[in-house]
Amino acid sequence: MAIKVGIPRALLYYRLYPFWKTFFNSLGIEVVVSDKTTKKLLKEGLKYVPDEACLSIKVAFGHVKDLIGKVDYLFLPRLVSLERGTYICPKFIGFPDMIRSAFDNLPPVIDTSFNLRRRPSNLFLPMCRIGRIFKKSFLSIHQAYKKALEEESKYLSSLRKGNLLPEVLSSWEENPPPLxxxxxxxxxxxxxxxxxxxxxxxxxxxxxxxxxxxxxxxxxxxxxxxxxxxxxxxxxxxxxxxxxxxxxxxxxxxxxxxxxxxxxxxxxxxxxxxxxxxxxxxxxxxxxxxxxxxxxxxxxxxxxxxxxxxxxxxxxxxxxxxxxxxxxxxxxx
Amino acid sequence: MNIYLGIDVGSISTNLAVIDEEKKVLAWEYLLTGGRPIEAVQRGLKEIEKKLPSQVEIRGGGSTGSARHLTGILIGADTVKSEIIAHAVAASHLIPEVKTIFEIGGQDSKIIIVRDGVVVDFAMNTICAAGTGSFLDHQAQRLGVPIEEFGNLALQSKTPTRVAGRCTVFAESDMIHKQQTGHATENIVAGLCQALVRNYLNNVGKGKELLPPVVFQGGVAANKGMKAAFEEELGYEVIVPEYYHVMGAIGVAILAQETIVETKKTKFKGFEVSEVDYKTRSFECTGCPNLCEVIEVLMSGEVISRWGDRCGKWEVLEK
Incomplete structure (x- = not known):
């Protein structure tokens, strides 16, 4: 049976999902996405949220909670910077730690750091680290990485044509929420x-x-x-x-x-x-x-x-x- | 005579106004909603009908306020518009040169910026109800001052007490403290008005260009202490129009008249709707974990409308 990696339907999911999904699937790894946000899902997560979290982090907690017990790995990459000169919000950087301290029945967490602030070309490095967790060969990781980049560029160019994101994203999703x-x-x-x-x-x-x-x-x-x-x-x-x-x-x-x-x-x-x-x-x-x-x-x-x-x-x-x-x-x- | 009806059903009061073709107010009615919007509308219709001359024809009707959608279905409204637009239309009609509108109602307060007769910006109170009618009502009761006399009492004060008005809970504690230390009631009442005005201008009016003429309307405009406090803070006159408490209803009556110019024929069901048996009921949809509370409106036992569901599956009625 294929290994299952859980991705919360929250935070940068809406941008990076086609990339992540393609990468994992190309390596023969199954991706499980948390359910769409509901009153219940949000409420379940709220019990674990630290004080002073913003609404988006609170929602993300609900999605992580939803995945616990359903997956072999939780994919919570530490996103420090995804392009030259800018940062992702500090709450995202600390997100894997917030999750670790809040839940004690977690599956292994993949929290590989992504810091492309100085060298945007360094994206392959963290992807390699992720691939190695699953003992994949460099060649297959590289192929999966290339494919993921292709899918992402398809995704982004479709968005730039003026299509609304949920419509575009749905072609990568298994069970897209009703449009x-x-x-x-x-x-x-x-x-x-x-x-x-x-x-x-x-x-x-x-x-x-x-x-x-x-x-x-x-x-x-x-x-x-x-x-x-x-x-x-x-x-x-x-x-x-x-x-x-x-x-x-x-x-x-x-x-x-x-x-x-x-x-x-x-x-x-x-x-x-x-x-x-x-x-x-x-x-x-x-x-x-x-x-x-x-x-x-x-x-x-x-x-x-x-x-x-x-x-x-x-x-x-x-x-x-x-x-x-x-x-x-x-x-x- | 052709007339147009406007109904504004708010959290605290239900207001009706009837205007003629020249937009002159023929009759108005102000009653408490009391948590029963349907009854309030039906009662209001009965009352206002009595005040009208016998030879009138309703050419159009409109609804506004937080129960506007429900009311719209009830009476067969030609237009259902938000309070903001309704208030702005009425104020611009009565005071054509108006630039700023303060509207303070039972549970919300808003500011509307008008330039050359059109709304260009607006804001509503967000999470805080300090400075709305409910708060004043509550404090008047606590001080043992009838709300009708609140404003006059405030005007008698020569040295208003400084009350912390950021939050109703703290304002109340601060007020009690001031009472305990011997401040006179009229000074506290005046201080409360000033605190509410500061709160309003800093929260709702934040970042807005407040140019005169300013029109102050909504139920709280009845309070002379509030008007005086606004004028002191702003340094110019604040106009309270004659029909300050039914402006929303007047506005939506004017909007109904505008709509009829295009649609020609009214959907208004007539004053008889005050006799029809309307009911609402709700149920929890268990179709997904959102557990939405769906509201159904029934006319003589038959469902005529539904809302409240996030996904929209109940909104469509199966015939």
Whole structure:
């Protein structure tokens, strides 16, 4: 029977899953993904979460809990940096340790470090270490690695064509959560284009964000996300900021937001943050500051936590869309 | 005469307003929701019908407030809009040059920024209910001051007591402490108003450009102490409109009129809905571990609408 490696459906799962899955499968290792986030899954994890964790870490705890007992290994790589010059959030770096200290019935944890801050070409090294855990030959590891890179580039290029991440990701998933996105046309004609920016684990976890993409689409919006913006455009924008934004995802969120704001292609921008997220509190202000210079673009900032009420979210989204539609109608008349 | 009806069903109060083609307010009704929105709407309809001239034709109806979706189904609303837009539309109609709207209701407070008659930005209180009507109500009760006299009492104060208003729980402890050390009630009451205003401006109004004219509406605008405290903090006049407590209803009546211009024909079911047997019931869906609470609305025993499920599988009614 094939060895089973468990990957939590949380944090950077939404970005790196096609890469990890291809790598493991090519080595003949089975990948098990935790269930989609539910009230129960979140609640089960909350019992083990240390104080001062952000919402996203709390959710990730639930996913780890869900995998315990179902897998031979837990895959919780220590993601320090995935590109030159930037860091992943320190809570991610400490995540394997948080998990170890919280649970005592864990399967072996694979917590190989990834630090590509100085040399992005060093990605093969940690992959080798992972492969060696399973006593695989260098040749087969290298082949699996190459294949994983290919799949990842397929994944990323499909995202950049303007497809929504959950739709694209579903072709790599065994049991993708039901897709709740259907590109609806605006009722009042003239599709509204709304940028929805934030960390991918907030944007694409339908439970955590109370299905915000579907809600926006039902209100007649076409949703645009940071993944649809090319890395080059993001870099061009972030280079203009005097102070370096050194969180990988934060840099992407700010860069993509600035690009979309300046391109004149959006009617509104929604920043979706999670409660307890340090970087989000900065990003929110950076984006708000920029958007103030573009009065024709509406801005809404939302903060999610595990108690988020649907009514509050719906009222804000409805008012936000109404605001844009009424303004457009006024300009037309 | 053609008229339009607007209903605003909030957490604390249910408000109705009827306007004519010229958007003039013909009648209004203000009653407590008391946790029973359907009954409140039906009672309100009965009451407001009595106040209307006999020869009227309802051309359109709209609903707003936290029970807007339920109310919309109940009355057959032509438009169902969020409180923010409804309040802004009413304020811009009554005070066309308005730039800033403060709205403080029973359980939420909001700020709406208007430029040239359109909403450009808004914010609502997030996790904190300090500074809303419920808190004032509760404290008035604790101090033994009827809420109607709260504002006048605050105006009598010459040296308002400084009350910590960041959080309702701490505000209450601080207030008790001030009482124990001998501060006069009117000073505490005035201090409370100031604390709430500071809290509102720092939380809800954070980062917003507060330009006059400012319109202050919602139930709490009845409190003269709050109006005075706002004016002192901002340094300019704050306008409390005549219909400050039913602005949401007026706004959504105007929105209904706008909708009818496009759709021509109203979906309003008529005042008879006050006699129809409406009920709601809920059940827990066990289809997945989310265990959503699904709400069903029944008209004369038949399910006419459902909501509350995350996945949407119950929203579609099987015919």
């Amino acid at each position: 709740l996105n259907t590109h609806l046309k605006s009722k009042s004609g003239g599709e509204l284009r709304i940028a929805l920016v934030g960390h991918p684990y907030n944007l694409y976890d339908f439970f955590v964000n109370l299905n915000i993409i579907k809600k926006l689409e039902n209100l007649g919006a076409r949703v645009i996300t940071p993944e649809m913006v090319s890395p080059l455009a993001i870099k061009k924008e972030t280079d203009k900021i005097p102070q370096e934004v050194y969180w990988s995802l934060g840099r992407e969120i700010v860069g993509a937001s600035f690009y979309l704001i300046e391109s004149g292609s959006i009617d509104g921008l929604v920043h979706l943050g999670s409660f307890g997220c340090g970087p989000d509190s900065f990003l929110r202000e950076l984006i708000a500051d920029k958007i103030r210079k573009y009065p024709e673009i509406a801005y809404l900032s939302l903060i999610l936590d595990e108690h988020s009420g649907e009514a509050g979210l719906v009222t804000r989204l409805e008012a936000f869309i109404d605001l844009i539609e009424r303004r457009k109608a006024k300009v037309r008349s």
